[in-house]
Amino acid sequence: MVDKKEALAGLDDGAIASAQKSAESRKLSGKYVLPLQNTTQQPDLVSLTDRTTREALFNQSWTRAEKGDANDTRQTITEIAQLRAEKAALFGYPSFAAYTLYDQMAKTPAAVNDFIHQLVPATAAEQHREAAELQKAIAEDHQSFTLKPWDWNYYAERVRKQKFDLNQNDVKPYFELHTVLTDGVFYAATQLYGITFEPRKDIPVYNPDVLVFEVKDEDGSPLGLMYFDYFKRDNKSGGAWMSNFVGQSDLLKTRPVIYNVANFTKAAPGQPQLITSDDVTTMFHEFGHALHGLFASQTYPSLSGTAVARDFVEFPSQFNENWAMDPKVFAHYARHYKTGAAMPDALVAKIKKAAHFNQGYALGEIVAAAQLDMSWHGIAADAPRQDADQFEAKALAETGLDVANVPPRYRSSYFLHIWGNGYSAGYYAYLWTEMLDQDVYSWFQSHGGLTRENGQRFRDLILSKGHTMDYGPMFKAFYGKDPEIGPMLAHRGLTADNK
Numbered sequence: 001m002v003d004k005k006e007a008l009a010g011l012d013d014g015a016i017a018s019a020q021k022s023a024e025s026r027k028l029s030g031k032y033v034l035p036l037q038n039t040t041q042q043p044d045l046v047s048l049t050d051r052t053t054r055e056a057l058f059n060q061s062w063t064r065a066e067k068g069d070a071n072d073t074r075q076t077i078t079e080i081a082q083l084r085a086e087k088a089a090l091f092g093y094p095s096f097a098a099y100t101l102y103d104q105m106a107k108t109p110a111a112v113n114d115f116i117h118q119l120v121p122a123t124a125a126e127q128h129r130e131a132a133e134l135q136k137a138i139a140e141d142h143q144s145f146t147l148k149p150w151d152w153n154y155y156a157e158r159v160r161k162q163k164f165d166l167n168q169n170d171v172k173p174y175f176e177l178h179t180v181l182t183d184g185v186f187y188a189a190t191q192l193y194g195i196t197f198e199p200r201k202d203i204p205v206y207n208p209d210v211l212v213f214e215v216k217d218e219d220g221s222p223l224g225l226m227y228f229d230y231f232k233r234d235n236k237s238g239g240a241w242m243s244n245f246v247g248q249s250d251l252l253k254t255r256p257v258i259y260n261v262a263n264f265t266k267a268a269p270g271q272p273q274l275i276t277s278d279d280v281t282t283m284f285h286e287f288g289h290a291l292h293g294l295f296a297s298q299t300y301p302s303l304s305g306t307a308v309a310r311d312f313v314e315f316p317s318q319f320n321e322n323w324a325m326d327p328k329v330f331a332h333y334a335r336h337y338k339t340g341a342a343m344p345d346a347l348v349a350k351i352k353k354a355a356h357f358n359q360g361y362a363l364g365e366i367v368a369a370a371q372l373d374m375s376w377h378g379i380a381a382d383a384p385r386q387d388a389d390q391f392e393a394k395a396l397a398e399t400g401l402d403v404a405n406v407p408p409r410y411r412s413s414y415f416l417h418i419w420g421n422g423y424s425a426g427y428y429a430y431l432w433t434e435m436l437d438q439d440v441y442s443w444f445q446s447h448g449g450l451t452r453e454n455g456q457r458f459r460d461l462i463l464s465k466g467h468t469m470d471y472g473p474m475f476k477a478f479y480g481k482d483p484e485i486g487p488m489l490a491h492r493g494l495t496a497d498n499k
C-alpha cells in the first residue's frame with residue numbers, strides 16, 4: 001500500500017486506477033493498494049520506477065506468509081513436512097521424497113538431486129553474467145546502488161527492449177490460427193506420423209466455435225476424434241489444457257476422443273484470426289498431449305495414453321513444441337495472412353534470439369524452488385521439527401546458485417505446488433521433462449529431423465506406450481542411452497561449459 005500516486009510512477013493509468021479502487025474497497029481512501037500474485041516476483045516490478053516502492057512490493061511478496069499473524073504458514077508447513085516424513089517411514093521409506101518418487105521416471109531422490117546439481121554450474125554462470133549486465137544498466141541509468149531482486153525485472157526489461165524487442169504486432173500477421181493448425185500442427189503430425197485430419201461438421205459441438213476433426217491413420221483407418229476449443233469465453237477457465245472425452249482402451253473397446261482447450265482472444269467479426277507466437281507454441285504443446293492420447297494402445301484405461309508419471313507427462317507435449325520453430329514446418333505455416341509471403345529472416349531471428357533472454361533468472365528461480373522442494377521432502381522421520389526460516393536459508397545457500405539476486409520462484413511459506421497441489425518432491429518434473437524433450441529433439445536433428453521414419457520410431461517406442469513399462473527403459477529403448485542435460489541447456493542459450 002502506498003500513500004501517494006507518485007510512488008506508482010511507471011504503471012499505466014489503468015493499473016493506478018485499479019490500485020486506487022482496491023484501496024477504496026478496503027476503506028483506505030486516498031491510498032493505493034497493489035495486488036500480489038503467487039510468485040516471488042511481481043508483474044508490477046517490471047514497470048515501477050520508484051525503487052522504494054519496488055523494494056516494499058518485493059518484501060511484501062517475500063514475507064506475505066511470515067508476518068506472525070493468522071496467515072503465517074510456517075508452523076503448518078513444518079508440521080506437514082514432519083508428518084510426511086513419518087508417513088514415509090510407516091511405508092518403509094527413508095523420506096517422503098523416496099516414498100513418492102518410486103513410480104516416477106527419476107525413481108529416487110538421489111537421481112533428482114543429481115539432476116538439479118548438474119543444472120547449477122551453467123545456470124549460476126549465466127546468472128552472474130546477467131547480473132553484471134543489469135549492474136551496467138543501473139550505471140547507465142545514473143544510479144549507484146547494488147542490484148537487488150526488486151531491481152532485476154525492471155532493468156532486465158530495459159535491456160530486453162534495447163537488445164531484442166520483439167513486437168507481437170509484427171509477427172501476428174504471419175500467424176493465422178487456421179493456417180497454423182492445418183499447415184503447421186497437422187502438417188508436422190502428417191510428416192512425422194502419417195496421420196491425416198478430416199473436418200467433421202456433422203458432429204455436435206458444445207459451442208459454435210469448437211472445431212472437430214476425425215483423425216485417420218496412414219492406411220485410412222480411424223484413430224480417434226479431435227476437438228479444438230481455442231477461444232476465451234466469460235464462463236471458461238483460464239489457461240490451456242488437453243484431456244479426453246473418451247479414453248483409449250482395448251478392454252472397453254474405446255477409441256480416443258480428445259480435446260485441446262486454450263484461451264485465445266477471438267478476432268472481431270470479419271477480421272482474420274491472428275495469434276501471438278506464444279499462442280502458436282501453446283497449440284503445438286497441447287497437440288503433443290493429444291498425440292500421446294491418440295496413439296495410445298493399451299488394454300487398461302488406467303495405463304493408457306497420458307495416464308503417466310508427473311515427470312514424464314509433459315515430455316510429449318514439450319517435445320511437440322519444437323516443431324513450431326523447426327525451419328521446414330515454420331516455412332510451411334508462417335505466411336502472411338494477406339500476401340502469403342514467408343516471414344522475413346530478420347524477424348524469425350528475432351523470435352529465436354528473444355527466447356534466450358534472461359534464462360539465468362528464469363531457469364535459476366525454478367531450480368532453486370525445485371531444490372527447496374527436495375530438501376523439505378528429504379527430511380528423515382526421526383529429525384526434529386524444523387525452523388522454517390533456518391531450514392530454507394540453509395537449503396538455498398547449498399544450491400550454489402545466486403539466490404541473493406535470484407530467489408526461488410516460490411518461498412517455502414507460499415509454495416502451494418508442494419504443500420497443497422500434489423507436487424511434493426515433484427516440482428523438478430517441469431525441468432526433467434524439458435531435459436527429455438530437448439534430448440530427443442536433438443536425436444531427431446542428428447537423424448534427419450522431420451521424417452516418417454523418425455516419427456514412427458517415436459510413436460512406436462514412446463507415444464503408444466502409456467505407462468505399460470518403466471520410463472527409464474522406455475527412453476533408453478528409443479535413444480539407446482539415458483537422458484542428458486546438454487541439449488536442454490543449449491536450447492535455453494546456456495551451455496554446460498559456459499563457466
Ligand SMILES: [Zn+2]
Binds near residue numbers: 289314317
Ligand atoms: Zn502440458
